[in-house]
Amino acid sequence: MTATALPRPRRARRTLPGLTPTLGFTIFYLGLIVLIPLAGVFFRASGLGLDGIWKVISDERVLAALKLSFGAAAIAAVLNAVFGSIVAWVFVRYEFPGKRLLDAVIDLPFALPTAVAGIALTALYSESGWIGSVLAQAGIKVAYTPLGVIVAMTFIGLPFVVRTVEPVLKEVERDLEEAAATLGAHRLTTVLRVIAPAVFPSLVTGFALAFARAVGEYGSVIFIAGNFPMVSEIAPLLIIIKLEEFDYQGATAVAATMLVLSFLLLLAINLLQARARRKS
Amino acid sequence: MDIQIRGVQKHYGSFHALRGIDLDIASGELLALLGPSGSGKTTLLRAIAGLEPLDGGQVRFGDIDATALTVQQRQVGFVFQQYALFKHMTVFDNIAFGLTVRPKKQRPDTATINKRVRELLELVQLGGLEQRYPAQLSGGQKQRVALARALAIEPRVLLLDEPFGALDAKVRKDLRRWLRQLHRETGYTTIFVTHDQEEALELADRVVVMNRGVIEQVGTTDQVWDAPATPFVYDFLGTPNVLPARVERGALLLNGATATLATAGAEPEGPVNVYTRPNELRIADDGDAAALSGTVVEIQRTGLLLRLGVQLLSSGDTIEIELPNPDPAVQRWQLGDAIRVRPARYSLFPRKATTAEVETGFDPTRTVAEHRERSRN
Numbered sequence: 001m002t003a004t005a006l007p008r009p010r011r012a013r014r015t016l017p018g019l020t021p022t023l024g025f026t027i028f029y030l031g032l033i034v035l036i037p038l039a040g041v042f043f044r045a046s047g048l049g050l051d052g053i054w055k056v057i058s059d060e061r062v063l064a065a066l067k068l069s070f071g072a073a074a075i076a077a078v079l080n081a082v083f084g085s086i087v088a089w090v091f092v093r094y095e096f097p098g099k100r101l102l103d104a105v106i107d108l109p110f111a112l113p114t115a116v117a118g119i120a121l122t123a124l125y126s127e128s129g130w131i132g133s134v135l136a137q138a139g140i141k142v143a144y145t146p147l148g149v150i151v152a153m154t155f156i157g158l159p160f161v162v163r164t165v166e167p168v169l170k171e172v173e174r175d176l177e178e179a180a181a182t183l184g185a186h187r188l189t190t191v192l193r194v195i196a197p198a199v200f201p202s203l204v205t206g207f208a209l210a211f212a213r214a215v216g217e218y219g220s221v222i223f224i225a226g227n228f229p230m231v232s233e234i235a236p237l238l239i240i241i242k243l244e245e246f247d248y249q250g251a252t253a254v255a256a257t258m259l260v261l262s263f264l265l266l267l268a269i270n271l272l273q274a275r276a277r278r279k280s
Numbered sequence: 281m282d283i284q285i286r287g288v289q290k291h292y293g294s295f296h297a298l299r300g301i302d303l304d305i306a307s308g309e310l311l312a313l314l315g316p317s318g319s320g321k322t323t324l325l326r327a328i329a330g331l332e333p334l335d336g337g338q339v340r341f342g343d344i345d346a347t348a349l350t351v352q353q354r355q356v357g358f359v360f361q362q363y364a365l366f367k368h369m370t371v372f373d374n375i376a377f378g379l380t381v382r383p384k385k386q387r388p389d390t391a392t393i394n395k396r397v398r399e400l401l402e403l404v405q406l407g408g409l410e411q412r413y414p415a416q417l418s419g420g421q422k423q424r425v426a427l428a429r430a431l432a433i434e435p436r437v438l439l440l441d442e443p444f445g446a447l448d449a450k451v452r453k454d455l456r457r458w459l460r461q462l463h464r465e466t467g468y469t470t471i472f473v474t475h476d477q478e479e480a481l482e483l484a485d486r487v488v489v490m491n492r493g494v495i496e497q498v499g500t501t502d503q504v505w506d507a508p509a510t511p512f513v514y515d516f517l518g519t520p521n522v523l524p525a526r527v528e529r530g531a532l533l534l535n536g537a538t539a540t541l542a543t544a545g546a547e548p549e550g551p552v553n554v555y556t557r558p559n560e561l562r563i564a565d566d567g568d569a570a571a572l573s574g575t576v577v578e579i580q581r582t583g584l585l586l587r588l589g590v591q592l593l594s595s596g597d598t599i600e601i602e603l604p605n606p607d608p609a610v611q612r613w614q615l616g617d618a619i620r621v622r623p624a625r626y627s628l629f630p631r632k633a634t635t636a637e638v639e640t641g642f643d644p645t646r647t648v649a650e651h652r653e654r655s656r657n
Contacts (some may be wrong), residue, residue, distance in 0.1 A: 175364035178331055179426075181351040182358040183378035183433055193381070197368040 038259060042152050044252035044268025056253040061229050062238060066254075070261065073214035076153035080210045081203055084161025091162070092169045106163075107128055111154045121152055122223045144226025149234060152220045157210030164206035165199055173277045208269040215262055221243040282307040282344045282470055283328065288337035290323055297323045299493040301337070305471065306435075310463050312484035313473045316516065320493040321473045325439050328471065332352045334432045341436050357430030357468070358414075361442040363422040365414040372410035373427050375400055378433035400428040403462070420451040427459075431466070440472035444479065456483055473476050481505060489513050511629045514555045521561070521599040523554040524631065532628070534572065534594065548630060556626035558587065558602035564620040571620040574599075576613050581605060590619055 044051055056062060091103060109117065125132040125142040132143055142148045172195055180190040220235045225232040235258055242251035282304040290298040291451055298320045305311055309454060313321040326332040330337055330351040339346045366374050373380075375397045376605070379388055384432055388396070401407050405422040414422055423443060430438060443459070444452040459482055463470055474480050480487045480499045489496045489504060497509040508514040511522075526532045527549050534554065564571030578589025586605040591598045613619070 173362070173364065175360045175362055176366065179358065179360060179364040179429075180354055180366075180377070180381075181329070182329055182354075183381065183429065184352045184355070185377070185381040186352060189381050193377075194366055197366075277552075 007172060023167040031121070039261060041252050041255050044249060045256040048249045048253055052249070053256070056250050057257050061233070062235075062254055064230045065238045066257065066261070067234050068149060068233065069215055069258070070265075072146060072149045072153055072234075073217075074152050076157055076214045077207050077211035079150075079154050080157045080161045081207045084158055084206060084210075085165055085199070085203060087158070088165040088169055090160045091166060107159050110159050111265045114156065114217065115223070117155060118152060118220035121148075121155060121220065125141045125151060143224050146225075146226070146232055148224040148226070149221055149232060152224050153214035153217055156217055156220055157214050160209035161203070161215060164188060164209065168199050168202040168252035169195075199275050204269060204273045204276065205264030207216050208266055208273075211269075212266060251277060283437060283469065283471075284338075285324075285338040286338045286340070288324070288327055288339065289335040290320075290327060290332060291335050297493055298327065299481075301493075301495060303488065303495065303498065305469060307469055308467045309469055310460075310483065310485045311471045312480035312487045313471060313490060314475070314477060314480040314487050314516070315490035316475060319490040321475075321488075321490045322441055323400070324490070325441055325473050328437070329356045329358050329439050355433060355436050357427075357433060357435030357438040358440070359378070359423070359426045359430050359440040359443050361445045363414070363419075363426045365422055365425055365429075367414050369413075370410060371401075371406065371412050371414070371417070372397055374414070374425055375410075375428045375432050377429060396432060397428075400432055403431070403466075404428045405458075417566070418451075419447050420455055423447065423455065427462075431468070435468065438468045438470040440470070442473055442475070445474075452479075457577060459483065483518075488515060491516075508555075508627065511553065511555065514627065514629075518557050519600070520555045520557050523556070523597070523599070524551070524595070525554050525628075526551050527628070551631040552628045553631045554623065554626050554628060556623040558600040560623055560625040561599070561601040561621050562624045563601075563603070564622040566620065568620065568622060571622040573618065573620050576615055576617045576619055579613055579615065586613075588613060588619070590621060 047280075048056065057066070067107045087106065091099070092108075122143055123129050125135070125148060127133060127136045127141070127143070129143070135142055140147070142151055176194055176198075177190055185193065216236065218234075218240075221234055222237055225234060227233050227237055235254060239251045239254050241247075242254065283303075285301055285303040285305075288298050288301040290296075294639050301320075301324055301462075313324060315321045322334060327334055330346065334347065341354070350634075366377065369377070376393050379393050379396065382388075397410065398407075404427055406421060406424055406428070409417070409421070414425070417425065423446075427440075427443075441617065444455055447455065456479060472483070481504075484501060486498065486500055487504045488498050496502055497513045499507075499509075504513060505517060508517060514520050523534055525532055527533075529549075531589055532552070532554070546559070570591055572594060574590040574592045576588055577591045578587075580587040580589075584605050586603045587603045589598050590601055599621075
């Protein structure tokens with residue numbers, strides 16, 4: 001019997017083909033759409049040198065704007081995480097008349113031109129508006145204050161939390177709650193120890209999306225904010241102001257700072273989420 | 281703990297799921313609720329656990345009126361078909377859950393909980409797996425964790441809803457045997473739901489056969505198998521042959537046949553159905569006056585059994601007969617052979633004028649779980 005040597009495969013092949021072209025495309029696409037424009041920002045800003053950038057962002061007005069943008073966005077995202085979860089819970093767990101209609105309303109902040117939202121919110125919350133006039137009697141001013149910024153950011157961020165939590169909550173089987181009940185767990189214990197951990201990773205995703213959107217939000221915020229320097233002026237507006245003053249390098253310095261901060265925060269959130277997800 | 285169920289009623293919308301159930305369960309008994317889907321067996325189990333609020337009736341655990349207790353207070357161990365394990369918790373935390381959620385005063389200390397969980401892990405033969413997550417376990421292992429979790433609270437009664445339904449045949453068989461043994465060791469009053477008659481007969485001390493929200497028969501496995509109380513029970517346990525006949529002057533006449541079968545004499549005169557299982561039919565001699573003549577129209581050999589389809593000359597109906605597979609050299613049936621058979625054992629049930637039973641509110645395209653879900657909202 002003659003032994004015929006089998007041709008040896010040149011290299012081990014992956015069982016799932018197509019890694020090279022798809023990964024290649026992913027990097028190319030990300031580069032074209034995301035990385036190159038962002039690199040441009042850093043390139044422009046680098047003309048100032050590190051000292052120059054530090055000088056721009058350590059300016060009181062810039063610091064106040066950055067603080068407002070990130071602070072208000074964080075508060076808005078927390079509010080959305082809490083109330084968005086409740087909305088998602090209601091949609092998943094209960095049937096009520098007008099549910100479909102309300103379901104569509106949730107997505108409105110996605111679809112509405114942000115300027116329209118801004119004008120509507122301003123009309124409502126100004127001292128002569130429906131809600132604003134009531135709040136004014138209680139001594140609370142919303143329009144043209146940082147509170148107004150938070151209101152606008154909460155408005156535009158709501159769908160992110162609802163839409164990420166909803167499908168996950170749907171998957172939490174009623175069996176789990178019933179099992180917890182037969183084991184003696186009361187309602188609150190069940191929600192905290194059984195349902196919340198199952199939903200937590202998706203809630204973090206929703207929080208991150210709402211936060212990112214709120215940091216970058218411009219249109220709806222500038223109407224209601226009133227844009228008083230040091231008080232209710234957000235960082236994106238400051239960038240526009242610098243651009244209009246032909247201070248391109250100053251504008252890109254603020255932009256680059258926002259970018260780095262946002263990236264670090266999202267990275268941290270992603271890591272937190274990966275940890276939560278590894279368990280289940 | 282013994283359980284008494286009295287006049288339990290449950291509706292889901294217009295669907296009447298439980299129609300006045302009365303049942304006594306002795307302490308330490310292993311009881312099967314057997315029935316087709318939509319029969320109310322799972323609803324009854326959930327009613328005992330307190331997962332379904334009742335529309336009427338009472339459930340008592342010994343001297344305690346369980347109907348007045350919430351699910352949490354009832355202290356029942358419930359095992360779900362789909363395990364319902366907490367996915368984000370380890371096996372250890374799953375089993376300890378029922379102990380750790382107790383109010384501070386009644387909660388055992390950590391050392392006691394640790395000890396108890398370890399004992400349970402040994403009991404369900406999963407020692408060493410306490411740090412795994414449910415996703416890392418096989419189906420059979422998951423179900424054993426679910427059982428250990430239910431046992432951790434020292435339940436008054438252990439309730440299992442189709443506990444082996446999601447498992448493959450081999451694992452199912454092993455787990456059945458293991459559960460039987462576990463029951464013998466622990467002695468918990470145990471009720472399990474199944475639609476598999478073999479499972480019910482093999483595992484249970486007593487079987488409750490349910491149909492359309494009522495109990496058809498309660499009895500030991502021998503009783504329900506040997507003396508089915510209703511045609512439904514006969515039908516559900518095995519596949520009997522049903523032969524239309526009539527009782528005249530104490531004699532039983534099969535329709536279209538001249539042969540007369542003896543009756544016990546207690547049957548009322550009139551049209552009846554003769555129920556006889558394939559293994560209760562015998563091949564008759566030519567001289568047997570009570571035998572039925574027919575033709576072999578089907579031959580099937582399954583391992584130790586020989587199954588023949590026989591078309592009766594008298595009525596044209598085809599009946600099935602099951603024989604211990606004889607030596608092929610001695611007797612060999614071929615299609616078209618003439619054959620004579622007689623029922624060695626049979627039961628008579630009066631034949632009602634065929635009325636189509638209309639079930640109001642029950643949409644067969646929808647499962648009971650869906651009825652339950654809809655009525656909740």
